[in-house]
Amino acid sequence: MLDILSLLDISFFLLAALGALVGIIFGAIPGMTATMAVAVCLPLTYALGLNHGLALLLGLYVGGISGGMVPAVLLNIPGTPSSITTTFDGYPMAQKGEGERALKVCVVASLVGGLLSAAVLFLFAPLLAEFSIKFSYVEKFLIILLALTVIASMSRNMLVGIFSGVLGIWLSLIGTYSISDGGNGHTRLMFDFLEPYLFDGFSLLPVLIGIFGIATILLEAEEGIKGGLGGKHVEFGKGSGFSFGLFKGRLTNLVRSSFIGTFVGMLPGVGGSAASVLAYTQEKNLARDSSEMGKGAPQGLIASESANNALTGGALIPLLSLGIPGDSTTAVLIGAFTLQGIQVGPLFIPENADTWYVMMTALVFANVVMFFLMFYAIKHIAKVVLVPKYILYPIIVMMCVVGAYAINYGIMFDVWTLLIFGVLGYLIQKVGLEVAPLIIGFILGGQAEVYFVKSLESFGTYSIFFTKSPIAVVLWLLIAASVAFSVIISLKGRAKRQAEAF
Amino acid sequence: MSMPSIYKTLGTSVLMAGMAFGGSAAMAADAHLPGNVRVVIGSTSTGGDTYQNSSIVADALAKHLDINMKVDAVGASSAFRFLDRDPRGNTLMIFHDQSYLGNLYGVEGYSDIFDKYTIGPTVAINPGNAYLVPKDSPYQTLDDVIEAVGNGEEVRVAIQPGGVSEIGFSALKNAIALEHPGMEDNLVAVNTGSQADKNQQLFDGQADMINGTVQANEQYTRLPADDQKAMRFLWLTARESTIAQAPEDGLGQTTREQLLQYVEPNVTVPMGNGDNFTFDKEFFFLFNKDMDPAIVDQIDQALTEIYADGEIQETQKNAFFIPDFKPSDEAAEYLETKMSVYKDIITNIQ
Amino acid sequence: MESGLSSLLSVSIDFETSHLFFPHIIHWLLGGLFALILVFNVVPFLVAVRRGEKTLPILGESMDKFRFFGTLALIAAYFYLMSVVGNLFPYTGYGFLFVSMPFLLLMSLMYMHTRTTRKVITAAINALVAPTLAWFILAKLFQITLP
Numbered sequence: 001m002l003d004i005l006s007l008l009d010i011s012f013f014l015l016a017a018l019g020a021l022v023g024i025i026f027g028a029i030p031g032m033t034a035t036m037a038v039a040v041c042l043p044l045t046y047a048l049g050l051n052h053g054l055a056l057l058l059g060l061y062v063g064g065i066s067g068g069m070v071p072a073v074l075l076n077i078p079g080t081p082s083s084i085t086t087t088f089d090g091y092p093m094a095q096k097g098e099g100e101r102a103l104k105v106c107v108v109a110s111l112v113g114g115l116l117s118a119a120v121l122f123l124f125a126p127l128l129a130e131f132s133i134k135f136s137y138v139e140k141f142l143i144i145l146l147a148l149t150v151i152a153s154m155s156r157n158m159l160v161g162i163f164s165g166v167l168g169i170w171l172s173l174i175g176t177y178s179i180s181d182g183g184n185g186h187t188r189l190m191f192d193f194l195e196p197y198l199f200d201g202f203s204l205l206p207v208l209i210g211i212f213g214i215a216t217i218l219l220e221a222e223e224g225i226k227g228g229l230g231g232k233h234v235e236f237g238k239g240s241g242f243s244f245g246l247f248k249g250r251l252t253n254l255v256r257s258s259f260i261g262t263f264v265g266m267l268p269g270v271g272g273s274a275a276s277v278l279a280y281t282q283e284k285n286l287a288r289d290s291s292e293m294g295k296g297a298p299q300g301l302i303a304s305e306s307a308n309n310a311l312t313g314g315a316l317i318p319l320l321s322l323g324i325p326g327d328s329t330t331a332v333l334i335g336a337f338t339l340q341g342i343q344v345g346p347l348f349i350p351e352n353a354d355t356w357y358v359m360m361t362a363l364v365f366a367n368v369v370m371f372f373l374m375f376y377a378i379k380h381i382a383k384v385v386l387v388p389k390y391i392l393y394p395i396i397v398m399m400c401v402v403g404a405y406a407i408n409y410g411i412m413f414d415v416w417t418l419l420i421f422g423v424l425g426y427l428i429q430k431v432g433l434e435v436a437p438l439i440i441g442f443i444l445g446g447q448a449e450v451y452f453v454k455s456l457e458s459f460g461t462y463s464i465f466f467t468k469s470p471i472a473v474v475l476w477l478l479i480a481a482s483v484a485f486s487v488i489i490s491l492k493g494r495a496k497r498q499a500e501a502f
Numbered sequence: 503m504s505m506p507s508i509y510k511t512l513g514t515s516v517l518m519a520g521m522a523f524g525g526s527a528a529m530a531a532d533a534h535l536p537g538n539v540r541v542v543i544g545s546t547s548t549g550g551d552t553y554q555n556s557s558i559v560a561d562a563l564a565k566h567l568d569i570n571m572k573v574d575a576v577g578a579s580s581a582f583r584f585l586d587r588d589p590r591g592n593t594l595m596i597f598h599d600q601s602y603l604g605n606l607y608g609v610e611g612y613s614d615i616f617d618k619y620t621i622g623p624t625v626a627i628n629p630g631n632a633y634l635v636p637k638d639s640p641y642q643t644l645d646d647v648i649e650a651v652g653n654g655e656e657v658r659v660a661i662q663p664g665g666v667s668e669i670g671f672s673a674l675k676n677a678i679a680l681e682h683p684g685m686e687d688n689l690v691a692v693n694t695g696s697q698a699d700k701n702q703q704l705f706d707g708q709a710d711m712i713n714g715t716v717q718a719n720e721q722y723t724r725l726p727a728d729d730q731k732a733m734r735f736l737w738l739t740a741r742e743s744t745i746a747q748a749p750e751d752g753l754g755q756t757t758r759e760q761l762l763q764y765v766e767p768n769v770t771v772p773m774g775n776g777d778n779f780t781f782d783k784e785f786f787f788l789f790n791k792d793m794d795p796a797i798v799d800q801i802d803q804a805l806t807e808i809y810a811d812g813e814i815q816e817t818q819k820n821a822f823f824i825p826d827f828k829p830s831d832e833a834a835e836y837l838e839t840k841m842s843v844y845k846d847i848i849t850n851i852q
Numbered sequence: 853m854e855s856g857l858s859s860l861l862s863v864s865i866d867f868e869t870s871h872l873f874f875p876h877i878i879h880w881l882l883g884g885l886f887a888l889i890l891v892f893n894v895v896p897f898l899v900a901v902r903r904g905e906k907t908l909p910i911l912g913e914s915m916d917k918f919r920f921f922g923t924l925a926l927i928a929a930y931f932y933l934m935s936v937v938g939n940l941f942p943y944t945g946y947g948f949l950f951v952s953m954p955f956l957l958l959m960s961l962m963y964m965h966t967r968t969t970r971k972v973i974t975a976a977i978n979a980l981v982a983p984t985l986a987w988f989i990l991a992k993l994f995q996i997t998l999p
Contacts, residue, residue, distance in 0.1 A: 042548065043557070133702060133705045133730075136708070176611070179609060179662060179663055179695075180696065181696075182662060182663065182693045182694035182699060183663075184664075185610050185611070185663070187610060199579045199580075199610075200580070322698075322701075325549070331547060332548050332549045334549040335548060335553065335554060338549075338554060338821060339554070343717065343754050345720065345722060345754075346721050346731055347721040347725070347754075348721070409575050410574050410576060411576060411580055458692070458703075458708050
């Protein structure tokens, strides 16, 4: 143990803190992600050496995932894909003048999610890795299906919501059936002349910030850009303030969402955004009263943010105990290890015990730093909504451009995607389709295809989805429950509206 | 980054902004690499071997020529498009054998690189391409696999279709067709994606053999036999001479000596022309066809000096790459010959 | 019976056309749902429009045409010019830097309802400082490729 202490000097902690800070800034810029933060700082780690380098990178990772909450709450633009569900309740709160309160809820939830998943990582990594390889294409497809059931429970009109969701899936299929997923590399759903642009399909992040950010600006422009961002008369700092009492009775939600986040993070290939969507679905289904979710309920923020920060610990599980990245950021981390001549794989933890403890220290420390940095800076960050729109909106467009262009390391079509989906998002809302289900369909569509088609290719029968394993059966039960809950909720809502009408 | 260096960066950038307006016309007249060069690569991953290897080379070149060079992981189809549009030399590409294998396998988005681009120097080899079986597999050697398939047994191999991951599989299929004509269809490809997916197919019992790499799978081969995840190398596709240049300690706890057991001539996959099949994943530059040949010469020259220095080889070997510098002309001829061998194999088994 | 069910469920996917398998399913789903929506939502809505109870989206609504179409035109011009200018100075980020400045200024001016000197000066300073800061930090310090 003493050996390890000697590896942790002042600069180790300073680097982790610096990483968290820079990560938060990256995450807070719409379009800049934790992955990008880690990627641009990767070359620095060579000069820093392994332990210091890891401190910086893990700080960036934690900060980057957390920072996404800021634009999600204040501007209705998910800063990272996994903060999509944060916009559902965060933005309505910000519009009511409760931006600061919403952000503080998010920060606390993030800290709990981050620390819980770090604890799970530390205690159960090899065990969970063993469990995670029980999830083949079939089970992964069912997990995606479970996450998709959220569409039914969160749409205002179930029929329209499901249609929007399927439309989102359709949009996600444009492009090639990618070889890197084991597909045959053929393009579909497009005209030949579009092929140079749409070969790889629409990228997730530009679609997200287009449909949220640019569409919001278009809707406002149509109204003539009036008033401040926070709506009519936001009296800042007034309204109900933040207190830890908000978490009373929310402990189950907090713990459940953190575990869902960790669990989804640990499944390689199942993207991070599925984590917060899944946690949000479960809170919606299982909470005693979820009728306010989507209109500005702190419980939605708790579910979303604790799950997305829990991803960090979760995604490190397969990385460190199988050598397989759990998400795109950890995929870049592999680069950091190989740069230092260290292999990750099933023997990483036993063979590199020092590095393992160092990483855990950095991870926990980065979470704590993230918490203090954000909790005390929020008061000031939240004032963004007081900036007049004629200054703020042009800056948002500019930053969206930077993010979209940089996400795939410099592709101009991604910038045009912003405009395409900005206009599409505007039209969708005008004709009464629903944006949130559409986006969730878009996020999960590609994975749904690969897992579905690959399962059938291997087994050649639809019945495999029911008979593959006990895990599959459990997942079907969860799916059935989720659908049943959303039907009940929707019927209740209708009955309530009718009762009010009379 | 320390404060003084920020000022320095700021100073240089202001200076450069000025120069860009004044001097861009003058720069175009001399044919050498412009001051801002972007190296696009055929992979979208910044954690993978293409990115790492390209960074090593780009950093060395940038330092040697005192210019800005930046590696961008834009992916194959975008990278080719960027290269198509820029004959000025601001955009260069680094990729590996996938660039022509994709075309041979008829994957959309790949055209004939020997026709469409100028082939630049090769820089390194990733010697890790491997085929593995579960530790408790009945197949002890690759010959066992060939024999089993020849006897009508079905063997499923998890690969990523359309390139580097498939070529070894194709060669194996070809060898079976030669030794046991008509039985080669019993060697079945399980088309899948990332290394994680391939491993998963093995754990699930949906594949009997997988394509993998020494780097990603070495630790799995050291797991105890009763572990469901334990694997065993059957075959490394690299040439013997390539592995022989690897560091003596090999990778992880598998030494060079041990790795050499799995390469030709210990493991043989005949091609029918008296030679055995080998495959080295080589990284090389691709240039726009209309780029000034003087720039190609400049890059060749610079790399020759860099490799003469000897420092880059150390960096490459540390990252388990085998240095393999060939100037453009030599590289073009070499790669075209290499391509034609694989072309024959792929046509044979169709 | 058993074998009938299992043959009903069995499916074989040809790898060469596997890229169309899932999209086919999605097309059928989309088509079916669209028909349902047509019957349950669109037709009643159009009837209501006919009776004058509701108005058509977009067409029937009042809008600030100048700001709406101005925004669209400005953004399109911004994206287009950025890559044109950027191409003159490859991989320096100048395209982003020099096109962002007028874009920010014009968009600010368009969104202002009253143009006092103070507001215009604030917008102008913002138009100079914000792109420069973004460019310097991202393109220079972090070496991210910008147009």
